[in-house]
Amino acid sequence: MAPRTRNNPLALAVLVQLWERPMHPYEISMTLRERRKEESVRLNFGSLYSVVESLEKHGLIEAASTERDGNRPTRTVYRVTDAGVTEAIDWLTDLVRDPVKEFPQFEAALSFLPVLAPDDALRLLRIRTEALRMNLTANDATREAARAQGLPELFELEGAYEAAMQRAELAFVEDLTSRIVNGTLAGVDLWRQLHDTLVHDGRVDPDEMAKAVAELEAAMGGPPAS
Amino acid sequence: MAPRTRNNPLALAVLVQLWERPMHPYEISMTLRERRKEESVRLNFGSLYSVVESLEKHGLIEAASTERDGNRPTRTVYRVTDAGVTEAIDWLTDLVRDPVKEFPQFEAALSFLPVLAPDDALRLLRIRTEALRMNLTANDATREAARAQGLPELFELEGAYEAAMQRAELAFVEDLTSRIVNGTLAGVDLWRQLHDTLVHDGRVDPDEMAKAVAELEAAMGGPPAS
């Protein structure tokens, strides 16, 4: 409905939890944690409460009761409304149907990689490779454990997806590393040359920089692919 | 330095641009656009100006001059400081070295997939497959065009990475689809059964829901792995 609430997937998680049964916010967060949803949906307290408030304002959930247990802070128990159920299904439908462009940090990093010295970059990429291998191993172990406990794979597709992405990134980084080493990546020669001639003590020679940039600019100018 | 500025990769992009030469914010944005960095770094005007302000406050960039061209709004030209160069290199180093956990929307969607009816999910996954194929084709074409224009691959690694991730997601979705169809995904039987017996008109039978949840809960309870 309101596209404004559609920003934070935590709101979707809240709707789904409340569809299962009415809860108060803290209980929602604990349930999500138990189900390991915190690994696929960014969850923190501040956001949770503002998301809940926003959902209520839009009529997607409503207060079912405000109980007070002894002298503890009052808890407001929420339930999902019909509009909320509809919204959850619509939203989920969109998320599954339409890929959305995202901006992983590593993609940004790659786009600036030539800023680093080639040998530094190589060293870092190798460390990354190791880290990715470890993450992947840990991820596999977690999933195997869940399977051993009797959780059908359908209920943990997130993990499988994450692992698939990790494997792909690992392969990419390994390939990139070796292509830098053996020089089959177009541009490495230029890269080394630049860092040899134009960077000294982290300071760039402006003239050399201008020349290099102009050269590359020529390769990007003109109509973009049409 | 201040981990606060490290949130938005746009700040890194600004530092890198200003390292090349001093510019005013609008010029930065146009340059980033020309170089197609807007595809790997989220860029919009509001953020750009606040990021610039923040960088200045932290001493990573400084105003070089405020020129006025005719009667157009005053432009402030910034230059990067020594601290800024150091910060850019450190930041980039970290980004290349350390994988960071991110939260792609599709991962969240997968974690709630059983909420949808199996046949609806299948239909949506197939549409996604098509969309992914198209994106991939477009991406490949763009990169080929850049190559044809003489841009060495080193200077467009972002695109190659994105393509690798797209291919991996495509493979994952295709595999998932077929495993749902042929029933080799553990849990599909339960999934179909649930949606047949417990959902009517988008309304859940609370008793049935409780029973099903309890069953799955058993499979997740206990000490998580280890």
Place this chain on the structure above:
DNA sequence: CGAGATATATTCGATGCCGAGCATTCGATA
């Protein structure tokens, strides 16, 4: 040469996000 479209360049306010902090209760331990 006048009108509208496009490019230049920034500001602003509404909203969202986040993590630290606060206040209470319960359980274990000495």
Place this chain on the structure above:
DNA sequence: TATCGAATGCTCGGCATCGAATATATCTCG
């Protein structure tokens, strides 16, 4: 039984984000 720490449950303020709005200059085309 006094105390320390963990769990429960929420609030608050600061900062980030974003898109729309603003204002002028230049280009274009009949």
